[in-house]
Amino acid sequence: MSNIDFSDADVVMDKDNNATILLMGLRRSGKSSICKVVFHNMQPLDTLYLESTSKPTTETFTSLIDLAVMELPGQLNLFEPSLYDSEKLFASIGALVYVIDSQDEYLSALQNLAYIIKYACNINPKLHIEILIHKIDGLSEDFRLDTQRDIMARVGDDLLDYGLEGVQISFYLTSIFDHSIYEAFSRIVQKLIYELPALENLLDLLMQYSNFDKVFLFDVNSKIYVATDSSPVDIQTYEVCAEFIDVTIDLDGLYESVSSNSQIMNGSGHNYGNGSNGDVIPDGMVSETGNMGTNGVKVDTTTLAVSKPTKCISRLQSGSILYLHQMIRGLALVAVTRLEDTRDSTAISIIDHNVVIFKKSLEKMWERSKIKPHN
Amino acid sequence: MSSGKKLLLMGRSGSGKSSMRSIIFSNYSAFDTRRLGATIDVEHSNLRFLNNMTLNLWDCGGQDIFMENFLNNNGSNSNGDSSSNNIFKKCEVLIHVFDVESKEVQKDIEIFKRVLDNLHSYSPNVKIFILVHKMDLIQINKRQELFEIMFNKLQQIAFNEYKFKIKGFATSIWDESLYKAWSSIVCSLIPNISLYEENLLKLNNVLNAREIILFEKTTFLVISSTNKNTLITNSEDSSSLDPKRFEKISNIIKTYKQSVNKIRTNFNNLILHGNNSSIYLDILTSNIYIMIIIDKSKVVVGNGGGGVNDNEYQIDDENLILENIKIARSLFERIESKGK
Numbered sequence: 001m002s003n004i005d006f007s008d009a010d011v012v013m014d015k016d017n018n019a020t021i022l023l024m025g026l027r028r029s030g031k032s033s034i035c036k037v038v039f040h041n042m043q044p045l046d047t048l049y050l051e052s053t054s055k056p057t058t059e060t061f062t063s064l065i066d067l068a069v070m071e072l073p074g075q076l077n078l079f080e081p082s083l084y085d086s087e088k089l090f091a092s093i094g095a096l097v098y099v100i101d102s103q104d105e106y107l108s109a110l111q112n113l114a115y116i117i118k119y120a121c122n123i124n125p126k127l128h129i130e131i132l133i134h135k136i137d138g139l140s141e142d143f144r145l146d147t148q149r150d151i152m153a154r155v156g157d158d159l160l161d162y163g164l165e166g167v168q169i170s171f172y173l174t175s176i177f178d179h180s181i182y183e184a185f186s187r188i189v190q191k192l193i194y195e196l197p198a199l200e201n202l203l204d205l206l207m208q209y210s211n212f213d214k215v216f217l218f219d220v221n222s223k224i225y226v227a228t229d230s231s232p233v234d235i236q237t238y239e240v241c242a243e244f245i246d247v248t249i250d251l252d253g254l255y256e257s258v259s260s261n262s263q264i265m266n267g268s269g270h271n272y273g274n275g276s277n278g279d280v281i282p283d284g285m286v287s288e289t290g291n292m293g294t295n296g297v298k299v300d301t302t303t304l305a306v307s308k309p310t311k312c313i314s315r316l317q318s319g320s321i322l323y324l325h326q327m328i329r330g331l332a333l334v335a336v337t338r339l340e341d342t343r344d345s346t347a348i349s350i351i352d353h354n355v356v357i358f359k360k361s362l363e364k365m366w367e368r369s370k371i372k373p374h375n
Numbered sequence: 376m377s378s379g380k381k382l383l384l385m386g387r388s389g390s391g392k393s394s395m396r397s398i399i400f401s402n403y404s405a406f407d408t409r410r411l412g413a414t415i416d417v418e419h420s421n422l423r424f425l426n427n428m429t430l431n432l433w434d435c436g437g438q439d440i441f442m443e444n445f446l447n448n449n450g451s452n453s454n455g456d457s458s459s460n461n462i463f464k465k466c467e468v469l470i471h472v473f474d475v476e477s478k479e480v481q482k483d484i485e486i487f488k489r490v491l492d493n494l495h496s497y498s499p500n501v502k503i504f505i506l507v508h509k510m511d512l513i514q515i516n517k518r519q520e521l522f523e524i525m526f527n528k529l530q531q532i533a534f535n536e537y538k539f540k541i542k543g544f545a546t547s548i549w550d551e552s553l554y555k556a557w558s559s560i561v562c563s564l565i566p567n568i569s570l571y572e573e574n575l576l577k578l579n580n581v582l583n584a585r586e587i588i589l590f591e592k593t594t595f596l597v598i599s600s601t602n603k604n605t606l607i608t609n610s611e612d613s614s615s616l617d618p619k620r621f622e623k624i625s626n627i628i629k630t631y632k633q634s635v636n637k638i639r640t641n642f643n644n645l646i647l648h649g650n651n652s653s654i655y656l657d658i659l660t661s662n663i664y665i666m667i668i669i670d671k672s673k674v675v676v677g678n679g680g681g682g683v684n685d686n687e688y689q690i691d692d693e694n695l696i697l698e699n700i701k702i703a704r705s706l707f708e709r710i711e712s713k714g715k
Contacts, residue, residue: 240634247645252649254623
């Protein structure tokens with residue numbers, strides 16, 4: 001994951017300071033559904049009723065980095081020159097995500113994909129190419145691996161034909177009905193974060209000194225983790241941590257004080273107002289909070305400075321402890337820890353202390369990274 | 376059937392009896408209940424509630440054939456095959472469900488009468504609850520009026536003809552009203568409920584919390600609650616707070632429990648220092664969870680309103696509350712064992 005070099009980051013940052021993900025695929029492969037589920041907390045079942053996307057849509061998200069997800073309609077021919085300035089488009093993006101419907105006949109999708117990769121690599125050789133083998137919820141366990149192997153082999157062959165052996169491509173098996181799509185997007189977004197190696201180091205240090213079993217840095221709104229420590233990710237731990245965030249936000253939201261102050265905080269603040277309690281949130285509302293510009297960020301940081309960060313601890317019967325601490329920019333640190341001694345209040349205090357130090361270094365890191373592109 | 380409280384769940388077919396049961400006792404979501412088919416004859420479920428109470432819930436299928444079968448043998452002297460003997464004997468609670476959208480109201484009432492008639496002869500001390508169900512299908516401004524008409528009518532029938540006093544609720548599986556109704560049904564079965572309330576009030580006098588709620592462990596139904604503003608149990612006029620919060624908490628915690636189950640464990644407690652308040656959720660006795668909500672501002676003032684420092688969490692306050700819970704624990708355990 002540390003294969004990001006300077007030139008890459010510069011390309012990304014020079015273009016209106018956004019790390020942009022381009023979402024492509026044939027029609028009905030599930031691009032809009034992915035967007036809605038991951039970034040808008042839409043219930044997976046409700047995506048059945050989505051209209052087909054007719055024109056490119058761009059949505060920006062503010063997480064640790066300013067992220068934009070651009071979605072292209074599937075049924076149009078990308079290379080019709082009157083429609084898009086595709087050269088500029090590919091030069092400006094950080095990652096290309098291609099969605100393949102694994103339940104459908106995917107040969108035409110692979111053809112399309114190889115063509116796009118060839119074109120994109122000519123323009124932007126540093127592009128991260130990510131392939132989502134999507135809708136695997138309908139396939140049996142054995143068949144999933146077969147499908148993945150088949151697709152990987154075919155893509156490899158196609159690229160060989162075009163003389164593009166060196167291109168780095170990652171494959172993910174995804175479905176919107178479980179957490180695999182979040183996992184895949186986490187990894188994709190992580191590749192765009194320039195400071196990731198430093199972040200991972202910090203988290204490793206934190207883990208070492210705080211007796212954490214696992215620690216994630218979550219984007220609260222989308223449940224994507226922007227960084228984790230270097231130990232392998234256990235999907236079940238991830239799920240529990242993600243749902244722990246929901247519990248925290250929902251419980252806190254119930255006992256909101258009525259003062260206007262908190263109302264403002266919830267309206268303009270980071271995505272805590274987005275209540276992910278399973279309610280289906282009307283589209284308009286979500287995109288409003290999702291599309292926060294830089295203004296939203298400023299309000300965000302000031303209110304955070306005034307109010308104390310949300311913190312939540314839950315002890316489990318197995319002796320583990322779930323620990324959540326709010327960080328900057330709509331992020332939250334969620335950790336699983338196991339404490340040996342029974343008198344754990346001092347241990348918790350030490351963890352608190354360490355986490356606060358981590359938060360400060362995160363703030364510093366963020367300050368630096370903001371200054372850099374302007375110099 | 377072992378000893379325990381017998382609850383009859385009756386009503387015409389399609390009125391939503393099994394859906395209710397599944398949501399409250401089997402962790403179904405309202406959406407999941409679409410998968411439920413018709414109940415054949417009677418479905419028994421044994422539910423342990425608050426340890427020393429066993430609820431035998433008899434979910435009686437509502438098709439006319441089954442209904443006739445339940446009710447018909449009423450007058451006959453032939454023992455043995457008469458199911459009415461079985462069904463209506465030693466009943467503690469009748470929960471009769473009315474579909475608010477039903478076309479045949481007259482027939483619904485007729486059946487209700489016959490049920491009452493049976494109960495009158497077989498278990499005269501039964502407590503009767505009626506639920507006017509599927510209220511979500513009625514316009515909001517008409518709900519209350521409709522419910523009152525219905526309830527008054529049923530009340531008259533029950534009281535005039537059989538001297539039964541009944542309680543009624545307007546319910547829907549799509550909002551919190553279902554939890555409210557079942558909470559009060561189940562609470563009516565707890566013998567020493569007033570003791571719980573009394574002690575909860577005492578506890579709040581010590582803690583001065585914004586709210587304290589007691590939940591049953593498996594269903595997370597609210598047993599009792601107390602509120603700072605009014606200090607009246609289960610008060611409705613805590614205006615600033617979400618009136619649906621009890622049900623929402625039940626829901627949130629139930630989902631959380633399920634997700635924690637994925638890593639093959641259960642959760643013991645939860646302490647949340649949020650934007651607005653500090654929330655402590657902990658095991659009180661082996662069957663009860665307690666939830667204490669403390670105003671955040673309150674805690675800060677208590678500490679001298681110190682500066683805004685990240686790591687300056689009020690550990691003392693936290694320990695104080697945890698210690699209080701510990702003391703309360705022994706008290707409530709004693710109450711619980713007294714009920715046996």
